[in-house]
Amino acid sequence: MKPAICLLSGGLDSTTCLAYARREGFDCYALTFDYGQRHRVELDAARHVARALGAVEHRVVAFDLRVFGGSALTSDIEVPKDAPESASIPVTYVPARNTVFLSFALAWAEVTASSDIFMGVNAIDYSGYPDCRPEFIAAFEQMANLATKAGVEGATHIQIHTPLIRLSKREIIELAVELGADLRLTHSCYDPDAAGRSCGRCDSCRLRLKGFAEAGLKDPVEYVPF
Numbered sequence: 374m375k376p377a378i379c380l381l382s383g384g385l386d387s388t389t390c391l392a393y394a395r396r397e398g399f400d401c402y403a404l405t406f407d408y409g410q411r412h413r414v415e416l417d418a419a420r421h422v423a424r425a426l427g428a429v430e431h432r433v434v435a436f437d438l439r440v441f442g443g444s445a446l447t448s449d450i451e452v453p454k455d456a457p458e459s460a461s462i463p464v465t466y467v468p469a470r471n472t473v474f475l476s477f478a479l480a481w482a483e484v485t486a487s488s489d490i491f492m493g494v495n496a497i498d499y500s501g502y503p504d505c506r507p508e509f510i511a512a513f514e515q516m517a518n519l520a521t522k523a524g525v526e527g528a529t530h531i532q533i534h535t536p537l538i539r540l541s542k543r544e545i546i547e548l549a550v551e552l553g554a555d556l557r558l559t560h561s562c563y564d565p566d567a568a569g570r571s572c573g574r575c576d577s578c579r580l581r582l583k584g585f586a587e588a589g590l591k592d593p594v595e596y597v598p599f
Contacts, residue, residue: 374400377489377534378478379428381405383418384561385581386537389545390493391426392552393536402485403428404478408470409439411446414569418560425555434477443468445563452564454574463500463576465563471504472513479517479531488529491536498542498584500576510535542584550590557593566597573599 377399379391394401403426405419416433423431442448444467453463471494478490494505503509510533517531518524524531537545549556561581562571571578573596585592 374398375489376400376402376429376485376487377491378482378485378487379403379491380474380478380493381419381423381428381431382493383415383420383422383559384493384577385542385549385556385559385584386493386495386545387419388422388426388493388554388556388559389549389552390491390537391422391428392549392554394489394491394534395426396552399489399491400429401426401491402481402487403431404474404481405431405433406474406477407433407435408467408473409437409447410467411452412560412563412565414562414565415560417569418558421558422555425558432481436473438467438470438473441468452572452575454564454572455579456576462502465500465576466502469504471502471509475513475517475533479521482531483521483523486523486529489532489534491534493537494535495537495540495542495545497539498545498580500580505538507535507538510538541587542580543587546584546588546590550588559594561594570595570597572597 381403403423438447445452445464514533523529561577563575
């Protein structure tokens with residue numbers, strides 16, 4: 374089986390992506406980031422998901438994006454609740470986050486002699502983050518093959534797989550169910566309470582709840598009454 378690096382936040386999308394990579398026959402090396410995020414409960418979710426889905430190895434890389442701030446997830450900016458749809462990029466966007474994440478994944482891919490990186494980004498039901506778009510993924514993949522020893526020497530060609538990028542949240546949930554992923558283990562909320570319960574009102578919760586409703590399913594995670 375070929376090795377693959379799978380970015381895993383512990384959320385719905387990355388969990389589905391990991392389950393997909395496993396179904397495609399890859400040995401999955403799960404990579405999670407402790408970057409000082411407000412919703413740190415997702416780190417525990419990622420550990421549970423990696424174990425449940427049989428990751429060959431699961432590493433948690435720690436660094437602190439709070440030194441830059443600029444996001445409601447890494448500073449004292451309030452997480453918006455019940456916000457109307459907008460064409461502007463929300464304050465929950467973390468500057469350059471996916472660029473940083475993919476750079477770490479690329480380093481581990483070289484060490485594990487992997488040609489494949491899986492990432493659960495989505496450009497349909499999402500918050501409008503610029504680093505979730507197909508154009509960004511294509512540009513990073515091109516850069517990856519120029520910037521690595523393995524790529525320059527022709528030992529491998531790095532491919533970034535984004536199997537969910539053109540799926541709606543409903544379709545992602547349906548795929549997760551088909552793949553047998555235990556969605557009770559996942560966490561998506563940007564602003565959970567002290568007990569780890571989801572708020573139900575941030576962008577991430579609302580997109581998740583919308584997807585479950587459209588799929589005709591009940592979300593199995595616990596929410597604060599709202």
